[in-house]
Amino acid sequence: MKRDLFEYDHDAFRDSVRQFIAKEVVPSLPDWEAAGRVPRELFAKTAEIGINGLQVPEEYGGGGIESFLFNAIVIEEIGYAAATLGGLQVHLSTVLPYFFEYANDEQKSRWFPGFADGSLVSxxxxxxxxxxxxxxxxxxxxxxxxxxxxxxxxxxxxxxxxxxxxxxxxxxxxxxxxxxxxxxxxxxxxxxxxxxxxxxxxxxxxxxxxxxxxxxxxxxxxxxxxxxxxxxDGFSMLLNNLPQERLTIAVTAQATAAAALKLATDYVKDRKVFGKSVAEFQNTKFVLAECATELEASQALVDRALAELDAGILSAADAAKVKLFSTEMQARVIDRCLQLHGGYGFMREYPIARLYADARVTRIFGGTSEVMKSVVSKSLGL
Ligand SMILES: Cc1cc2nc3c(=O)[nH]c(=O)nc-3n(C[C@H](O)[C@H](O)[C@H](O)COP(=O)(O)OP(=O)(O)OC[C@H]3O[C@@H](n4cnc5c(N)ncnc54)[C@H](O)[C@@H]3O)c2cc1C
Incomplete structure (x- = not known):
């Protein structure tokens, strides 16, 4: 279904992020995985195309954008490429909001220019x-x-x-x-x-x-x-930022599940068993149809939450519902898409294996699924 959140500027930005990830991230990912971290230079490179400074006020060298949608595009494009750049995502979408909301003028002038040019990571x-x-x-x-x-x-x-x-x-x-x-x-x-x-x-x-x-x-x-x-005031500051942190995880879950569906759809068309492609089995078609349907439902929820976050009205309980739903959906979809890869799905040289391993933690960090259910049940007066 057509998403109605984005306009021309978003699409242009998405194109440049997509090209950057294809050129600067995907080829290096195996090396970074072996090293257990991304190189620091990556943050200078992402800053060059304007990613780091998106929400940093213009007077400190940033883009001064209040909307979270550009950040969401970065997270989505990383996910669509079946990649993960957790350090960058957490810096941009989880930690910087604390600075934007609570830094005083002296702190802003000390740290914000470094956030914008990629020399400071948090x-x-x-x-x-x-x-x-x-x-x-x-x-x-x-x-x-x-x-x-x-x-x-x-x-x-x-x-x-x-x-x-x-x-x-x-x-x-x-x-x-x-x-x-x-x-x-x-x-x-x-x-x-x-x-x-x-x-x-x-x-x-x-x-x-x-x-x-x-x-x-x-x-x-x-x-x-x-x-x-x-x-x-620390506890209330944490609570204040949790909806955005949880929505960020939901956006990752959504994008990586979409990547898994694409990988599986391509794979089953190529792979031959019993003299025909895996795609020809009714089971394959039905499994992928279910995945596509689940993705669509979850996307509607994520997009609604993105709009509410920008409008400043996303509640803690609604953010918890979105994280719960999208991360549980991600687990189901990626598992089924891996199954359709047969043994190759278990090999790390196939991106579906990385998606499967990386997906496990989205139901744990930023608050576990059980904690999400506690937050939602409290909102029901329970
Ligand atoms: C890869 C990764 C990256 C992370 N990054 C960060 C980070 O940058 N900064 C940071 O501060 N933390 C980070 N975390 C920590 C993460 O947020 C915690 O692991 C998570 O909140 C769960 O806490 P815990 O591990 O102590 O589990 P516990 O709290 O010990 O939970 C154990 C089990 O008890 C269940 N449980 C807990 N409370 C309830 C309840 N009320 N009702 C029912 N069941 C319950 C849980 O759901 C879980 O199943 C990261 C974790 C991982 C794995």
Missing amino acids: SVAMTEPGTGSDLAGMATTAVRDGDDWVLNGAKTFITGGINADLVIVVARTSNDVNNRRDGLSLLVVEEGMEGFTRGRNLDKLGLKAQDTAELSFDDVRVPAENLLGKEG
């Missing part, structure tokens, strides 16, 4: 070895000492944790044990701060080209001017 560190879904249970602490916050703790599973220059660290700044939510603050830790170390680049099932790291903070003195937003 990540966000919420999850800890002991707590993920229950964000309010985190144990990392920051204690005020003179003009600094003294930060102690450990984070894990941090996307972009190796490549990032700036890490927004969520830390407990209040000791009030009865108020777990109001005592959290966001501190921007910079590369080179004493006591800040990056641990292992974790060995994952999928998303091989994305660095995902353990980070540790041992008496790191973070200057007070690196506090983002208001002290103690």
Whole structure:
């Protein structure tokens, strides 16, 4: 069905992103997967075609675009190419919104030009070895000492944790044990701060080209001017940004499932078994017809949410519904498309194998499917 979100400017931008990914990303992906990360130079290259600065205000060298649709196009084109660039996506669509919303003027002039020209890359560190879904249970602490916050703790599973220059660290700044939510603050830790170390680049099932790291903070003195937003407001700042983060994951799920359908449709036409193409079996046609139908339904939901996000009215519960639906759809569709590849689908040299491995985590990060159901059920008064 025709999508009605995009106009001429979007289409032109989409063309340039598609060409960039075909030339600069797809051929290098196997090398980046082997290295466990993308090279830092990639961020300068994406900045050159305007990707990094899309939403950075013009006075700092960016495009000054408020709409999220251009970001969505970047995510879609990466997915359609059966690629994943998690570090870039998280930097652009999950972390930068915190800076756009909460940075003060001094912080803007310090960091925004680097975001626009690709010299600064960021990540966000919420999850800890002991707590993920229950964000309010985190144990990392920051204690005020003179003009600094003294930060102690450990984070894990941090996307972009190796490549990032700036890490927004969520830390407990209040000791009030009865108020777990109001005592959290966001501190921007910079590369080179004493006591800040990056641990292992974790060995994952999928998303091989994305660095995902353990980070540790041992008496790191973070200057007070690196506090983002208001002290103690961290939890509500996180909640405020979660709808966009979840929609970003839904857009990835949608685009990669669409890529799987295309790969399977092409493959079954070529592959011959029992003297005819796999496409000729009624089972194949029905399976792919079901996939196409599921994709269409999910696309309608994702597009509605993209419009609501731009209008500033996407609720937490609706974003949770979209993430839940599209990521569960992604799992079903990619699994069926892999099945139609037979044994070749299990070989990593076939992109469907990468899609399958990479898809597993979308039902986990950004809040698990179970957590999405909790959010939705709360909105039902349950
Ligand atoms: C590849 C990858 C990248 C990531 N990137 C980042 C990042 O950049 N920054 C960051 O901060 N974090 C990141 N994460 C962490 C991710 O957000 C967490 O893994 C996720 O929120 C789940 O937390 P957990 O792993 O601690 O699981 P747990 O919270 O320990 O969950 C275990 C199980 O319990 C279930 N469960 C939990 N709560 C409930 C409930 N209320 N009701 C029913 N069931 C429940 C879960 O659904 C799950 O099945 C990343 C994770 C991965 C794998």
